[in-house]
Structures are given as structure tokens and as C-alpha cells.
Amino acid sequence: MMKTYQGSCHCGAVKFEADIDLAAGTGKCNCSICTKRRNWGALLKPDQFRLLSGEEVLREYRFGTMQGSHRFCGNCGCAPFSEGNVPEIGGAFVSVQVMSLDDASHEELAAAPVNYGDGRNNSWWTEPKEKAIL
Template sequence: MLKTYHGSCHCGAVRFEADIDLAAGTGKCNCSICTKRRAWGVLLKPDQFRLLSGVDNLSDYQFGTKSGHHRFCKTCGVASYGDGHVEAIGGDYVSVNVNCLDDASDQELAEAPVNFANGRDNAWWEPPAITSYL
């Protein structure tokens, strides 16, 4: 069920709201940046995401193909969302850090299905052999 969630970075400078169906699935990946961040994301279309405050407090990190903007708060360092364009996943996207949703209940988070991606080996549509550390 689609629900509007509110989220933020740790210090509260960056705030957003997003229309998300957690029951439709979330994702974890073993690529280099996701592993280091222990990222847990949910992919959205850009019109499902609204940045409410903190645009001037965001920094941007890109690497590799530079198809994604890994945004993070300049004050606390928390990466609450990212965005970009990848044709294989439908074009423009926003990826919200599920752990930054301020009003998602423990029950909603526990019940959210997690899909795993093997980004380390560029086998994005296959789960890695081991997922317990993600």
C-alpha cells in the first residue's frame, strides 16, 4: 500500500517526504558503496519524492559511470537519498535510504521484503551467494 513517509538525515538539516510501498520490496546490494554504507534502499520515480529542506546542505558523490548522485548531508554525513538515471531500471530514479524514514514503524520495516543485488560482480539481477552481512 502506497503511504507518504517523512525522512531526514541525522541532524535534521535534510528533510524529505516520499510516497512508498514498502511491501512492494526494498533492496540491498553488495557493490562497493552500498557495502561500505550498509545501504538499504527503496527505488522510486522522481515524482514520488519531495525534498522539503536542506538542498544547500547536500553534497554529492559520483563514481564509475556517474549515472547516480550519492547525496549526503554536509553536516552529519548521512546519505538519506540518491538519484540518477539508469535505463535498465526504468530511467530516472530516486533511491531513498529506508533507515532514514522517520515515521516507518518497526513492524513495517520488519515486514518489508528485501531483494538482494550482486553489484560487486555486475550481476545486478542475481542475489549474491552470501547476503547475511548486507
């Protein structure tokens, strides 16, 4: 069921709302940055995401194929969302880190299905062989 969630970074400077159906699935990726950050995201179309505050403190990091804009708060360092455009997974997207959702219940998060992507090999639509540590 689609629900509007409120989210933020650790210090609260970056705030957003996002329309997410957690029951439709979340994702974990084995690319180098997702592995190091232990990212757990919900992939959204850009119109399902609204930045409410903090644009001025957001910083950006890009690497590799440059298809993703890894955004993070310049104050606290938390990365509550990223943006990008990968045609193979549907084009433009926002990936919201589900643990940055301030009003998602533990029950909702525990029940959310997790899909795995092989970002390490730029094959996000393929499940990696090793996923236990993701």
C-alpha cells in the same frame, strides 16, 4: 500499500517526503559504496520523492559508471537518499534509505521484503551469491 513517509538526515537539515509501498519490496546492493554504508533502500520514481529542505547542505559523490548521485548532508554526513539513472532497472530513480524514514514503524520495516542486487558487477537486476552480510 502506498504511504507518504517523512524522512531526514541525522541533524535534520535535510528533510523529505516520499510515497513508498514498503510491502512491494526494498533493496540491498553489494556494490562497494552500498556495502560500506550498509544501505537498505526503497527504489522510487523521481515523482514519488520531494525534497522539503536542505538542498543547500547536500553534497554529492559519484564514482564508477557515474550513473548514481550519492547525496549526503554536508553537516552530519548522513546519506538519506541517492539519485540516478540506470536503464536496466527502469531508468531515472531515487533510492530512499528506509532507516532515514522518521515515521516508519519497526513493524513496517521488519515486514518489508528485501531484494538483493549485484551492483559489484554492475548487474543490479541479478541476485548476488553472497548476501548474508548485506
